[in-house]
Structure formats: C-alpha cells, structure tokens
Amino acid sequence: MSTYNDSGAHGTPSGGSTVRRLGVLAALPQELGDLVEAMRAEGEMRTVTLGRRDYHVGTAYGVPCVTTLARIGKVAAAASASALIHVFGVDSMIFTGVAGGVGPGVRVGDIVVADSLLQHDLDASPLFPRYEVPLLERAHFPTYAPLADRLAAACKRFLADESAMLAERFGFADPQVHRGLIISGDRFVSSTNEVRALAQALPEAMAVEMEGAAMAQVCYEHDVPHAIVRTISDTADDHATALFTTFLTDIAGAYSSGVLQRFLSAYAAAATEVGGRG
Numbered sequence: 001m002s003t004y005n006d007s008g009a010h011g012t013p014s015g016g017s018t019v020r021r022l023g024v025l026a027a028l029p030q031e032l033g034d035l036v037e038a039m040r041a042e043g044e045m046r047t048v049t050l051g052r053r054d055y056h057v058g059t060a061y062g063v064p065c066v067t068t069l070a071r072i073g074k075v076a077a078a079a080s081a082s083a084l085i086h087v088f089g090v091d092s093m094i095f096t097g098v099a100g101g102v103g104p105g106v107r108v109g110d111i112v113v114a115d116s117l118l119q120h121d122l123d124a125s126p127l128f129p130r131y132e133v134p135l136l137e138r139a140h141f142p143t144y145a146p147l148a149d150r151l152a153a154a155c156k157r158f159l160a161d162e163s164a165m166l167a168e169r170f171g172f173a174d175p176q177v178h179r180g181l182i183i184s185g186d187r188f189v190s191s192t193n194e195v196r197a198l199a200q201a202l203p204e205a206m207a208v209e210m211e212g213a214a215m216a217q218v219c220y221e222h223d224v225p226h227a228i229v230r231t232i233s234d235t236a237d238d239h240a241t242a243l244f245t246t247f248l249t250d251i252a253g254a255y256s257s258g259v260l261q262r263f264l265s266a267y268a269a270a271a272t273e274v275g276g277r278g
Contacts, residue, residue: 021064022267023090025080026256027072027211030248031097033257035060035067050083057088061261062268066090070211073186074119077211081218092147092225094263095215096256098247100189100236102199103180103206107232108243109172111159111255112206113152114182114228116140117213120198120205121185133217140181141216144225150270151227152177154263162258170251180206182230184213190240198236208236231255 026032038060039045045058056067066088070080077095084090101107118140123130131139155177159166166172183205189195198208212228219226233247234240 020091021066021089022264023081023084023088023093024060024065024067024260025070025077025084025093025095025211025215026097027070027077028097028248028252029069030252031256032067032069033096033253033255033260035065035257035260038261039065039067048088050087051079053080053083055083055088061264063264065264070095070215073210074184074214075186077214078218081215085218085222085224090224092144092227093215093219094147094151094226095212095228096260097209097211097230098233098244098252099182099207099209099230100195100234100240100244101206101232102183102195102202102208102236103178103204105176106178106206106235107175108234108247109166109170109175109251110178110232111155111175111259112178112180112182112230112232113148113155114143114212114216114230115145115148115179116142116181117216117228118181118183118202118205119185119213119217120183120202120208121187136217136221141213141220143216143227147225147227148179150266151229151259151263152179154259154266155229157262158255158258161262162254165254169254178206180204182207182209182212182228184209184211186210188240188244189236190234190238190244192237195236207232229259 039058042059048055070077128134181204234243
C-alpha cells in the first residue's frame, strides 16, 4: 500500500496553540478557487500523487492543509476522504463546491452549509429502509456543528463584504446563507420533474450534489469532524446544464476563494483544536 510520511509538525501560531491539519476537497478545479496558489505562495508546498489524484500538502492562510480534487461522484469522494484520513492524517475535513438548489427560497447565488447529508439514490429496500446505509442503521449523517458554524460565519462575512461586487458582476441581489440538509447522488439532476420528485420525497432538502454524503459517511465511520459548503449554481431543473456551466466558469471561483480565505484565516486565528464528532 502506498504511504506518505510527513515528519513535520503541524503549524503553530504565535500564541502557541497547534492549528490542526485540515483536509480541503472539491470536485472540480474551479471549486477550489485560488487555494492551491495561496498554498504555493505561503511557503513550501509538496504534491503527492496517490490513486491518480494530486494531494497538495502545505499551509494556506496559516492553516496546515492537504488539498485535493476528489473528482465527481460518491465513490471518488469516498476514496479521496479515506486517503486524507489514513494516508495524510488530517484531523478534520471540509468540502467546497457548487450544487443545485432544491429547497423553497434557495436561489442561484445563495450558499448552503450542510447540517446533515443523505444519499438520495440509495435504496436497499425491502431489506433496509429507503436511504438507510445498510448495517449503519442511519440515513442522515450530521456534520460537526462547531466546524459548520465557522464555515457558515465565513460565508456570511463573504456575502456581507462582497455584496456590491456580487450585485455588479453577477446580478445577485442579497444572496443568503442557508443551513440544512444536502442530498447527494450519482446523477446530475437536471430536469424539472426530477427535482420536483426529490423535493416531494425529501422536503427538508436544500440542495443536491454528487459527493457530500459519501464524504460525510466516511468521516462518520472514522470520527473525523467535517463540514460541507455549497454555492447554488442552478435550480436542478431543465435549465440546470446551461446555468451550471456558466456559473462554474464565471462565478464559482470567486465564491470559493472568498469563503475559504475568510474561513481559514479565522480558523488559524482561533487555533481551534477540533475534537471528536458531537
């Protein structure tokens, strides 16, 4: 089995508290924003290739990070999360990217921070209830509240600081931060009928994507604190494909860069020792 040996200590800010190593994932390059460039600019960054993925090891905004593109889909996300835990020894993990809006009042340009995640395409019935992961006896995987709270606070600061830019460049009037359920499945939801069916089956769902619940399950099984943030790129309906492509190309990077910079800067300043799952 491939292994990665890192003898360097995790970063220590001036106050003396250890900032614990954070895994940062996204499915596509635009969803990471300028994080890799920030790591490269801050100091030595090593790139380790494992499982046909590049894992970038370094520091961003004072936080020791391991950053990778998980690629698209639940298997890809689970494989990447497992490597971050077992090979790179991260203490906590966040996933950033875009998603389709499902819940009422969730608009393009809004942000959803997950309180819990569920796989909407998992159905082992009649052996197990629909959506339940066999042998784990649960369908919902909660995020780690203190980490999600910090992520949501960073999102709110970004929207407050950049409201004029978002309105001028992208036409977003008063985008909001939502908290709630994000659902994941190995399908790009892009039809009005399908998104309506999801909303009816899972009325508490706020957003739909393709990776988060798989990462959340891996983190749950290994007691790794985690949080997930998604910018709404489309409403998962018949117009989703065109909206997603445009948003990803023109807008996603601005959101990810702004949110991650604020989150990581606050994370380092607090020198938080993120404990086990609550």
